[in-house]
Amino acid sequence: MSMFGQVFVKNNQYKLKGDFHHLTPNMPIRNADDDWKLLGVTNPRAMTYIHSYGGEAIFFESLSKGKLLATRCDNAECGTTGSVYIPFRICCPDCLSKMSVIDLTDVAKKSATVHTFMECARSGAFNLLDKPIKFINIEFDGVSTILMSYLVVGTPRFGMRVVPIFKTTGPTYTILDLAWVEEGTTAEQLPEGFGF
Numbered sequence: 766m767s768m769f770g771q772v773f774v775k776n777n778q779y780k781l782k783g784d785f786h787h788l789t790p791n792m793p794i795r796n797a798d799d800d801w802k803l804l805g806v807t808n809p810r811a812m813t814y815i816h817s818y819g820g821e822a823i824f825f826e827s828l829s830k831g832k833l834l835a836t837r838c839d840n841a842e843c844g845t846t847g848s849v850y851i852p853f854r855i856c857c858p859d860c861l862s863k864m865s866v867i868d869l870t871d872v873a874k875k876s877a878t879v880h881t882f883m884e885c886a887r888s889g890a891f892n893l894l895d896k897p898i899k900f901i902n903i904e905f906d907g908v909s910t911i912l913m914s915y916l917v918v919g920t921p922r923f924g925m926r927v928v929p930i931f932k933t934t935g936p937t938y939t940i941l942d943l944a945w946v947e948e949g950t951t952a953e954q955l956p957e958g959f960g961f
């Protein structure tokens with residue numbers, strides 16, 4: 766089996782290496798209740814999808830380095846100048862100008878609380894999180910929005926103080942590199958690869 770496709774960019778172009786589509790032999794689907802007659806075939810397919818982060822790439826790169834970034838509108842003409850947003854967004858929802866990137870790590874460590882939460886016993890296809898998944902909506906001092914993430918140590922409750930943890934060892938460069946634990950959790954309690 767050849768390697769999965771890999772991508773890098775040079776001269777502003779995607780450079781592809783390896784196989785992006787794997788054709789695997791199909792298998793018959795047969796009817797056990799009718800003398801194993803043929804009903805159809807399975808078509809196994811593995812594909813590699815190229816997902817570009819665009820202006821949000823810095824957010825995911827920073828998670829892998831233990832930093833939580835947000836954005837702020839600094840346009841003096843805007844009706845909501847100074848508003849801070851996380852999830853990270855590129856443009857101001859009010860004036861549409863490009864926003865400034867700010868480091869929210871300390872604010873998160875000192876002020877993050879659970880706004881609300883839900884526990885999910887089941888999840889969709891390809892979900893990698895351990896079940897039950899404790900989804901939490903997080904509030905920060907001075908931030909206009911609420912962040913959706915997941916709690917890995919502790920039982921969620923309204924107003925609970927939580928602190929961010931980051932998968933800095935073997936990062937996935939996805940939002941799963943960010944998780945939360947109850948304030949006071951020790952380093953030994955963290956999942957593999959995560960640190961404060």
Ligand SMILES: [Zn+2]
Pocket residue numbers: 838839840843844845846857858859860861862
């Ligand atoms: Zn604005």
